[in-house]
Amino acid sequence: MSNTTIRAYAAMQPGEALVPYQFDAGELLPHQVEVQVEYCGLCHSDLSVINNDWRSSVYPVVAGHEIIGTIVQLGSEAKGLSVGQRVGIGWTAESCQHCDPCLSGRQVQCTGDSVATIVGHAGGFADKVRAGWQWVIPLPDDLDAESAGPLLCGGITVFDPIIKHQIQAVHHVGVIGIGGLGHIAIKLLKAWGCEITAFSSNLEKTAELKAMGADHVVNSRDSAALKAQRGKFDLILSTVNVSLDWPVYLSALAPNGTLHMLGLTLEPLQVSAGALIGGGKAVTGSSTGSPSTLRQLLKFAARKQLAPQVEVFPMSQINEAIEHLHAGRARYRVVLKADF
Template sequence: MSKNIIQAYAAMSPGAPLEPYQFDTGELQPHQVEVQVEYCGLCHSDLSVIQNDWKSSVYPVVAGHEVIGKVIALGSEAKGLKIGQRVGIGWTAESCQHCDPCLDGRQVQCSGEKVATIVGHAGGFADKVRAGWQWVIPLPDELPAESAGPLLCGGITVFTPLLQHQIQAVHHVGVIGIGGLGHMALKLLKAWGCEITAFTSNLDKTEELKAMGADHVVNSRDPNAIKALRNTFDLLLCTVNVTLDWPLLINTLAPNGQLHMVGLPLEPLQVSAGSLISLSRSVTGSATGSPATLRQLLKFAARKNIAPQIEIFPMSKINDAIEHLHAGKARYRVVLKADF
């Protein structure tokens, strides 16, 4: 078998069960790194791409963008990495490196040839995956390989807003939705030193959420409980993909507070200008993070012993894992162990 043949699991059409699939990647490009996959997280974004929810999928889809593995090949232009080194690859696989955002260290906002790891590119539900060397992130030795993958997507997604809004330990942060993203937000904010309120539709998880770092737990389906939090939050981090009572939530923001979107509701947000103007509030959003920010996150997680709570499935049981996630049973991130 050619050394360029990759064994993978692919969706051949929107929403189809994944099936074994192999393909020839061709020669490794000078700027690329090839990684032997050990573990790969399973994220709701993988489901969205498999199902073509965002109308951008290219079939066959080989999803998987929370990859942990070891470097097995380096292109001639790859820098700072070595064969055998354990690394991670997240949402982005390539960026142009010459547009203004890239030159400014904002590669995640690349306006050139940015390539998502799982859109028109083969991701980590495979035995090997390739990416541009800047996006192949060294894994600190202190981080367990099996649980580090979700930090590269879910983790960076909730870490970036803390830097963007200059959140400090004196701030009160609310987290809406304590699932794959939200539970990592609680752990990071606890290490950050913030006061934390968790919004959940399941109060049975109260003690578990407090163990993760929440100081307060609020029923997200109780309008009166939310009204009582008027003018409270310096940052309200929304991780869910559903439409909520946005005017009610905007009113929980303190002066200069931000409602920050990292979940992706498909319906437009209904927000009145007056609710923003009167107290200088704002609605913001962000994607994942630059290679430098990814490195910062992994170092911080290693220093503070932060790890996602995971469930491991063998990659050969990938369709079972997808059904588990789709049914809302994941607690709190699913990770696939390569067993090709």
């Protein structure tokens, strides 16, 4: 087997079980880094790409974009990294580095040749993976490698708006939906020092959510309880992909507050201009984050010893892990341990 051969698990067609798959990655390009995969998180976005839900998949699909591993090869143009160093790779594998967003530090909004790690590119359900060196993020030595992977997608997704909206410890933040994203948001906001309200449809989780760091838990299906939140929140993070009573959540914002969308709700949001104008409120959204914000997140997580709650499966049991996630049984992120 050539040293450019990568062993992986791939979806050959939408809806099919993943199968062992080998391919020749060719010579490493000058700006790229090759990483030996140790762990890789399993995310709902992986399922969407495997099943071509977004109509952008290129088969065979090698998914996996919450990757932790060690560098085994550096391209001649790679900077600031070394062979043997433990690193992470998230949703983005490449960006052009010359468009205006890239030059201004917003590489996640690259308008040039941006490449997602799992769309037309082989991801981390493999023994090795490649990415542009700027998207290969050093892992602090005191950050747990087994649970760190989900920080590179779910973690950065909820961390970026905390930075973007200049959230401080004096602020009250609501989190809608306490799953893979929401539980990391609560842990981050607790470490940040904020007052936190969790909006959940399952009040049986109340004790667990408070143990994670939530100060208050509100039933997201109880209209009276929602209306009682009027004017309280500086920021509300929505991680759900279903439509809710958005006007009620807008009324829950304090003056100059923001409802920030992270979940991909397919129906248009019903928002009146008056609801925004009266209190100087805003509705915003974002995807993941830039390499510099990813580095900030990992350093902060290491300092606070913050870790997502994970369940670990051998990568050879990837189809069982996918079924576990698809069935809604994950608490709260699934991580695959490479065992090739």
